[in-house]
Amino acid sequence: MGDAQIEIQIIAAVVAAACAIPGVFLVLRKMALISDAISHSILLGIVVGFFITNDLNSPWLILLAAVTGVLTIVMVEMIQRTKLVKEDTAIGLVFPLLFSIGVILISKNANDIHLDVDSVLIGELAFAPFDRFIFDGMDLGPKSLWIMGTILIISVASLLLFFKELKVTTFDPGLAASIGISPLIFHYGLMSVSSVTIVGAFDAVGAILVVALMIAPAATAYLLTTNLKKMIGLAVLFGVTSAISGYWLAHYLDASISGSMTTMLGVIFLITYLFASDKGLIASIYRHKKQKIEVSLIIFLLHLNNHRDEIEARQFIHLQEHFNWTKKYAESVVDLADKNNMIQFEGDLIALTEKGENFTDLTLKYILTNKDDEIEHLKRDFFLFRG
Amino acid sequence: MKEERIAIQVDDLTVAYNYKPVLWDIDLKIPEGVMMAIVGPNGAGKSTLIKAMLDIVKPIAGNVQVFGKPYHKQRKLVAYVPQKGSVDWDFPTTAIDVVLMGTYGTLGWIKRPGLKEKKAALEALEKVDMLSFKDRQISQLSGGQQQRVFLARALVQNASIYIMDEPFQGVDATTEIAIVNILKELRKDGKTLVVVHHDLQTVPEYFDWVTFLNVEKIATGPIKDIFNDDNLTKTYGINYKVAIR
Numbered sequence: 001m002g003d004a005q006i007e008i009q010i011i012a013a014v015v016a017a018a019c020a021i022p023g024v025f026l027v028l029r030k031m032a033l034i035s036d037a038i039s040h041s042i043l044l045g046i047v048v049g050f051f052i053t054n055d056l057n058s059p060w061l062i063l064l065a066a067v068t069g070v071l072t073i074v075m076v077e078m079i080q081r082t083k084l085v086k087e088d089t090a091i092g093l094v095f096p097l098l099f100s101i102g103v104i105l106i107s108k109n110a111n112d113i114h115l116d117v118d119s120v121l122i123g124e125l126a127f128a129p130f131d132r133f134i135f136d137g138m139d140l141g142p143k144s145l146w147i148m149g150t151i152l153i154i155s156v157a158s159l160l161l162f163f164k165e166l167k168v169t170t171f172d173p174g175l176a177a178s179i180g181i182s183p184l185i186f187h188y189g190l191m192s193v194s195s196v197t198i199v200g201a202f203d204a205v206g207a208i209l210v211v212a213l214m215i216a217p218a219a220t221a222y223l224l225t226t227n228l229k230k231m232i233g234l235a236v237l238f239g240v241t242s243a244i245s246g247y248w249l250a251h252y253l254d255a256s257i258s259g260s261m262t263t264m265l266g267v268i269f270l271i272t273y274l275f276a277s278d279k280g281l282i283a284s285i286y287r288h289k290k291q292k293i294e295v296s297l298i299i300f301l302l303h304l305n306n307h308r309d310e311i312e313a314r315q316f317i318h319l320q321e322h323f324n325w326t327k328k329y330a331e332s333v334v335d336l337a338d339k340n341n342m343i344q345f346e347g348d349l350i351a352l353t354e355k356g357e358n359f360t361d362l363t364l365k366y367i368l369t370n371k372d373d374e375i376e377h378l379k380r381d382f383f384l385f386r387g
Numbered sequence: 388m389k390e391e392r393i394a395i396q397v398d399d400l401t402v403a404y405n406y407k408p409v410l411w412d413i414d415l416k417i418p419e420g421v422m423m424a425i426v427g428p429n430g431a432g433k434s435t436l437i438k439a440m441l442d443i444v445k446p447i448a449g450n451v452q453v454f455g456k457p458y459h460k461q462r463k464l465v466a467y468v469p470q471k472g473s474v475d476w477d478f479p480t481t482a483i484d485v486v487l488m489g490t491y492g493t494l495g496w497i498k499r500p501g502l503k504e505k506k507a508a509l510e511a512l513e514k515v516d517m518l519s520f521k522d523r524q525i526s527q528l529s530g531g532q533q534q535r536v537f538l539a540r541a542l543v544q545n546a547s548i549y550i551m552d553e554p555f556q557g558v559d560a561t562t563e564i565a566i567v568n569i570l571k572e573l574r575k576d577g578k579t580l581v582v583v584h585h586d587l588q589t590v591p592e593y594f595d596w597v598t599f600l601n602v603e604k605i606a607t608g609p610i611k612d613i614f615n616d617d618n619l620t621k622t623y624g625i626n627y628k629v630a631i632r
Binding site for chain 2: 028030081083161163164165167168170171172174175176177178179180181222225226227228230231
């Protein structure tokens with residue numbers, strides 16, 4: 001592995017980590033699309049900044065771009081406040097406008113600017129190591145690593161300093177305001193950090209893919225944990241993993257690095273969505289199947305309970321006819337009851353055991369009162385009671 | 388009778404959203420130690436009134452004082468229970484963590500809740516009978532349990548005034564009784580309670596003071612003096628008996 005290769009991977013990993021942290025809060029605040037808006041409209045800030053400074057690497061560019069990002073939010077909120085349109089429409093109105101002004105400015109001055117629309121959209125990580133940070137004749141590494149590193153440090157520092165404030169303003173802005181933690185300040189704080197992060201990542205991955213880096217790791221982590229700290233940790237892990245595996249995918253396919261990174265984000269999300277133990281697709285299909293058969297079990301037990309004195313009603317063949325179940329389904333219901341020792345067989349008749357009677361009573365009570373204090377112990381064995 | 392202190396005083400308060408007044412020139416004195424319901428039809432500005440008391444909504448005119456001082460100087464004396472529906476219960480956090488948020492106001496910047504705060508949170512959960520659910524993810528709690536967690540969070544604030552927005556909404560009968568009992572206990576300890584309430588039938592049973600609100604203040608005072616047909620009609624219109632069902 002050459003030096004450039006290692007540097008590209010480090011830059012990609014730092015970009016991914018820096019994007020994942022604010023991304024978690026955007027996802028939890030249901031503001032994922034805001035990152036899309038910011039990532040496009042900052043182009044205007046970058047172009048205007050370039051006109052002023054004539055230097056693509058001036059810190060003023062980052063600052064101006066971040067200001068444009070925050071301006072986007074302010075404009076979206078202003079339009080929203082008119083109540084004429086909803087938030088998504090307001091977002092759709094604002095960022096294309098700012099972005100297109102940026103595009104016009106670039107195309108009008110295409111000869112003077114070392115910026116083209118293609119790289120604006122998808123970025124070019126492969127060139128990042130060529131732009132060095134030279135200080136006093138010393139080569140201190142790629143410039144973009146310094147920029148993104150600084151942004152990552154800012155992100156991590158704000159997270160550590162303001163974790164509880166970010167948490168409470170995200171979860172319950174009403175309470176936060178009442179105890180003196182201004183939701184407004186943290187809203188704009190988060191918007192500013194997001195804007196700066198997006199501006200920094202823009203160079204590496206472009207306007208479209210930076211959205212994926214912010215949203216996908218957080219969305220994936222959300223499927224796996226019910227703890228905010230873990231969610232942030234997992235999001236960073238997924239971001240970095242996608243970045244590095246994406247780099248190698250691009251290497252073998254000889255294709256775009258940013259495109260491959262985003263593809264890996266998608267793949268990791270898909271795998272997680274399929275296999276997550278609680279919220280995943282397979283788990284949820286399994287749970288629905290279980291719940292269905294458990295409902296049938298309860299119907300069956302209640303039936304036995306209600307018709308305990310009628311011989312005919314307690315025959316297996318009767319179940320199929322009266323419940324309109326197939327033989328196979330009826331068998332699996334009876335099996336489930338038998339496995340839990342809720343029924344016993346008296347010849348070809350079925351009767352409730354004591355355990356079966358207790359279970360039926362508790363279930364009936366739960367269905368009628370919807371109070372789950374007494375069925376807590378059943379939640380382990382039966383999906384139905386887990387809500 | 389000893390001279391009573393005023394817990395919350397609202398003077399000439401007007402709040403408007405987009406220049407449309409939702410609260411119009413409200414004057415209100417809430418004496419310390421009362422258990423007061425705020426009632427009124429939908430859109431009467433009940434939630435807005437308590438949000439204005441809490442400095443969450445900025446009025447276009449008038450002001451609010453808590454024990455004679457502006458709210459922002461008295462934050463630690465006030466606990467707020469927002470509407471249960473105002474938060475996303477799928478947020479990745481647990482019951483005890485939500486209760487701990489009640490301590491954030493006194494902690495100050497940077498500091499995290501420590502042992503002392505954890506102990507207080509556990510005690511509060513115990514009081515609302517939710518100790519066994521402390522580590523449960525909040526989306527896995529029933530509506531009544533979620534409301535109890537919110538109440539525990541207010542208890543942990545150990546305030547003098549408790550302001551609650553529809554704490555009985557969407558809770559089961561057992562939880563409702565449990566919450567009422569805790570509120571009555573708080574009042575016995577000399578706390579002041581201000582509760583936005585929807586169910587007119589239980590007002591005389593649960594509360595000792597009431598404020599009728601419909602954009603303007605209709606009446607405020609002890610239940611026994613002012614909870615009558617006249618005020619109900621003024622607040623809800625001539626068909627109030629139909630309207631409240």
